[in-house]
Amino acid sequence: MTRVMAQLAMVMNLDKCIGCHTCSVTCKQAWTNRAGMEYVWFNNVETRPGQGYPRTYQDQEKWKGGWELGRNGRLRLKAGGRLRKLLTIFANPLMPSINDYYEPWTYDYDRLFSAPVSEDTPVARPRSLITGEPTKIRWSANWDDNLAGAPELAPADPVLRKVSGEVKLEFERAFMFYLPRICEHCLNPSCVASCPSGAMYKRSEDGIVLVDQDRCRGWRMCVTGCPYKKVYFNHRTGKAEKCTFCYPRVEVGIPTVCAETCVGRLRYIGLILYDADRVAEAASVKDEKALLEAQKSVMLDPHDPEVIAAARESGIPEDWLEAAKRSPIHKLIFEYGVALPLHPEYRTMPMVWYIPPLSPVVDVLTNTGHDGEKAGNLFGAIDALRIPIGYLAEIFSAGDPEPVRAVLRRLAAMRSYMRDVNLGRDRDESIAAEVGMTGETIEEMYRLLAIAAYNERYVIPKAHAEQGAKLEELATGCSLDYEGGPGMGGPFGEASGEPAPVAVENFHALKERQDTDVLGRADELRGRVNLLNWDGKGMPDGLFPNRKEES
Amino acid sequence: MNALDVTLWVIVPYVSLTVFVLGHVWRYRYDKFGWTTRSSQMYESRLLRIGSPLFHFGILVVALGHIGGLVIPKSWTEALGVSEEAYHLSAIVLGTIAGVCTVAGMAILIYRRRTVGPVFTATTRNDKLMYALLALTILLGLAATVMANIVGGGYDYRTTISPWFRSIFYLQPEGSLMAGAPLLFKLHALSALVLFAVWPFTRLVHMLTAPVGYLTRPYIVYRSREDRAGSQPPRRGWEPIGRP
Ligand code: SF4
Ligand code: SF4
Numbered sequence: 001m002t003r004v005m006a007q008l009a010m011v012m013n014l015d016k017c018i019g020c021h022t023c024s025v026t027c028k029q030a031w032t033n034r035a036g037m038e039y040v041w042f043n044n045v046e047t048r049p050g051q052g053y054p055r056t057y058q059d060q061e062k063w064k065g066g067w068e069l070g071r072n073g074r075l076r077l078k079a080g081g082r083l084r085k086l087l088t089i090f091a092n093p094l095m096p097s098i099n100d101y102y103e104p105w106t107y108d109y110d111r112l113f114s115a116p117v118s119e120d121t122p123v124a125r126p127r128s129l130i131t132g133e134p135t136k137i138r139w140s141a142n143w144d145d146n147l148a149g150a151p152e153l154a155p156a157d158p159v160l161r162k163v164s165g166e167v168k169l170e171f172e173r174a175f176m177f178y179l180p181r182i183c184e185h186c187l188n189p190s191c192v193a194s195c196p197s198g199a200m201y202k203r204s205e206d207g208i209v210l211v212d213q214d215r216c217r218g219w220r221m222c223v224t225g226c227p228y229k230k231v232y233f234n235h236r237t238g239k240a241e242k243c244t245f246c247y248p249r250v251e252v253g254i255p256t257v258c259a260e261t262c263v264g265r266l267r268y269i270g271l272i273l274y275d276a277d278r279v280a281e282a283a284s285v286k287d288e289k290a291l292l293e294a295q296k297s298v299m300l301d302p303h304d305p306e307v308i309a310a311a312r313e314s315g316i317p318e319d320w321l322e323a324a325k326r327s328p329i330h331k332l333i334f335e336y337g338v339a340l341p342l343h344p345e346y347r348t349m350p351m352v353w354y355i356p357p358l359s360p361v362v363d364v365l366t367n368t369g370h371d372g373e374k375a376g377n378l379f380g381a382i383d384a385l386r387i388p389i390g391y392l393a394e395i396f397s398a399g400d401p402e403p404v405r406a407v408l409r410r411l412a413a414m415r416s417y418m419r420d421v422n423l424g425r426d427r428d429e430s431i432a433a434e435v436g437m438t439g440e441t442i443e444e445m446y447r448l449l450a451i452a453a454y455n456e457r458y459v460i461p462k463a464h465a466e467q468g469a470k471l472e473e474l475a476t477g478c479s480l481d482y483e484g485g486p487g488m489g490g491p492f493g494e495a496s497g498e499p500a501p502v503a504v505e506n507f508h509a510l511k512e513r514q515d516t517d518v519l520g521r522a523d524e525l526r527g528r529v530n531l532l533n534w535d536g537k538g539m540p541d542g543l544f545p546n547r548k549e550e551s
Numbered sequence: 552m553n554a555l556d557v558t559l560w561v562i563v564p565y566v567s568l569t570v571f572v573l574g575h576v577w578r579y580r581y582d583k584f585g586w587t588t589r590s591s592q593m594y595e596s597r598l599l600r601i602g603s604p605l606f607h608f609g610i611l612v613v614a615l616g617h618i619g620g621l622v623i624p625k626s627w628t629e630a631l632g633v634s635e636e637a638y639h640l641s642a643i644v645l646g647t648i649a650g651v652c653t654v655a656g657m658a659i660l661i662y663r664r665r666t667v668g669p670v671f672t673a674t675t676r677n678d679k680l681m682y683a684l685l686a687l688t689i690l691l692g693l694a695a696t697v698m699a700n701i702v703g704g705g706y707d708y709r710t711t712i713s714p715w716f717r718s719i720f721y722l723q724p725e726g727s728l729m730a731g732a733p734l735l736f737k738l739h740a741l742s743a744l745v746l747f748a749v750w751p752f753t754r755l756v757h758m759l760t761a762p763v764g765y766l767t768r769p770y771i772v773y774r775s776r777e778d779r780a781g782s783q784p785p786r787r788g789w790e791p792i793g794r795p
Contacts, residue, residue, distance in 0.1 A: 197760065
């Protein structure tokens, strides 16, 4: 009997990412706009090639994130086992410093108003949010955006270094694409395995990986453990924090903030059923290049009657099984076969997958004067342009170019096939056949990728009604009677005492919105817009500053 | 035994230990979120990587030494055939090494806290009080040992201080035993008692949650949302219907 578990997963279609950072900004607004989290971006968008955020996080020889195979063929944490962790607990030698992220700053805007009259325009100088001193801005989460400074900075890209020899950063051969990243909510999370206090856990209902803020003691091992560097240390509260997959939102069936606000509409959210008992075995296959197939083999077909029976046995509710059948994630990975995981070689079994971008290929082709959308040209170019393929393969398939090539060929076939349809020509079945698809599946895939209707992109089952009484959003008890009472800081500064439950925050925000007679009071911190409970409809007060005459 | 001795060696210890225990219970119930090491490694790690292990490993050995000296009665070690000289010598050697490591580590850490801008900014008043008490206790302890062994001919605390310490836990406190101890030992004990009383309200609480359970637990932790779905347990009468 297999132990079937459900996992909420995401796929991002990189061809459509325009690098606008809307996802990062809305995520920051919702989750990390607090003291101690200034430098933290649960969602960040990095330009590849580039160093990423934190700098060169992909260099696991340096940072030792994720798992590796021991000599006995068993999985072990790359940064060292349990005993070693405890022995290095007083000063973690592999912990990134604030400078590996960047030193957050603000500006002394006040100078703009208070400066005495003079010849020169006053300037607001940057001030470090860490030391409070005037600072010089030398780096940020996004310093090398759009290949800025690439001749100097890109050579330090760990992925680029692996495909070196073929590396050409000359302008005319340059290529780039955007890589939006959140926590991968891995099936085999090395962050959880690294946490000495057992404060991190994977939720058994939906696979979301969370940090229990009441049990975290600030040992910082999770930061080292995650190869994607997606657990962050809140330097004010001394606790680890990470992407929550917006659990208060997905529990009520609405997508994460980053997905909801993505301008490119390129994020897909849905369920995957997997066999929890086989995860460790699949993560320990010897050949790194076989990890992609191994991970796929752990995921189960939600249409298979045997799987359905086993899932029922494991207590997965009916509506979740229905959602798993309609899951866009399952379609993109299996039916259309176009999604690939990020760095499977870290052996954490990541669950945010990507459709690699075809655009660099099309661009290069068009620049050389060819018809960039003709099937024959495209197929030829995919093989000829070894640099982008090698680079993509290092990111999405442990260096094996075959899976990336197969995906790009399918995307290319879709372009050519749909061009004929759009121009009113005859459908050319041979294009579809060449990539092992039919015209019909290509058109379905086109619908999901290009039209990307909201209800097809997001198939998110609600959290379960039996548990309703306990869910924060529906608390039947008075949501204000938790220890410490509403709005009180503890005796050890603002970070101490019980955190305000999400329900209480939302209660206040909603109440404010409904019965306030003043528009967006600037002096009242509570008046800020909490994007967590904005459903995208209407325009809540305070989303934009008031016009002068109204206030 | 005069009133001062009773106050110092009977009343103060009980008050201190009660505050220590109840303080931890209260803090754990009320302020789990504040229960952390509040590491400053993000800001600076070069000095920390030398100072912190030196201090922590040093103080661990010192703590073990205290347990050995205070808790294990002299008669037990003698029954094992360890003579007073042998015991004393090994305690002095180990204690000196550990003590020097602790003090050196602490000096580096305090220097770092004072000179590295971000670390200093992140230091609260509570931290400063804690640092002062901790440093005082350690230095007094070191001074007492040095004075007794280098200047004097050694002091056998296992016939006075140790029985006093144990008597507190038997609930038959013998304050008079302590009244005769050398001044530095007395001061060391007193400042330690004050330190224990403020302990639960400082970041020192992290010591009580040293993660030894990590050695035996499975790597991946699964938890159901039901374990702690809301931020509060269901109230009486509102428990959800269980699954069959
Ligand atoms: S990506 Fe997320 S789940 Fe995976 S190891 Fe990192 S923090 Fe943990
Ligand atoms: S909002 Fe969408 S398009 Fe914009 S950067 Fe984020 S993922 Fe890319």
